[in-house]
Amino acid sequence: MKEINCNIIRDILPLYVDDVVSDDTKQMVEEHLRNCEECSKEAELMKHKVYIPAEKEAPIIKNFKKSWRNKKLIISGLSILITGLILFGAFSFVFYFDRIIPYSESLIKIEEQDNMLVSHYYGKGYYSVNATNPMKVNIDGEEKNIILLYYTVTIADSPSGKLVNDKKERVEQNFIFQLGNKDTVDAVYYGEFDSSKIFRNGNNWDKVLENSQIIWEE
Structure with a gap:
């Protein structure tokens, strides 16, 4: 050839x-x-x-895929965490962030039942009722037995922000709160207070009484 x-x-x-x-x-x-x-x-x-050996390409591709997968997992995890925190914050604000209900004669009345003083709430809903036991305080140089009282409401409990349409029949007894024996109380005041804070500061109720209003008196 x-x-x-x-x-x-x-x-x-x-x-x-x-x-x-x-x-x-x-x-x-x-x-x-x-x-x-x-x-x-x-x-x-x-x-x-x-012919490029497959084993030389695989680690590069594998590392890239692994890195990208890890980034996606981190981003997904952060998104879930942030969303959860936002939802938890919104839930807490709606259901647990309470504020004092301003006093109104038509809304809150001190009544007598079997020689006991009770607070009767006539509104549509409230979150909590806070009251002291009868206690002795000095008012204008005179010692008196008084009770401090206030109601709170959250957005969920507020009639204007009701999240659930509650059509259940109202049970009036659930809106009546017993305060104490009528004979042991000289006056009832309405105003916000923090008992633990007051006790830490020497059990002085003067500032609280200055910002409270008397709603019942013997």
């Missing part, structure tokens, strides 16, 4: 390496490669360029 020029072989080497040549051409190239060291080396070099 006539010897083929190396330049011609090198031109068709890429096709030979990709195995897209005819059988005759393949036989011709292989015969030339057996007798030509330079062309044989060129063919081996092309094979190494074409």
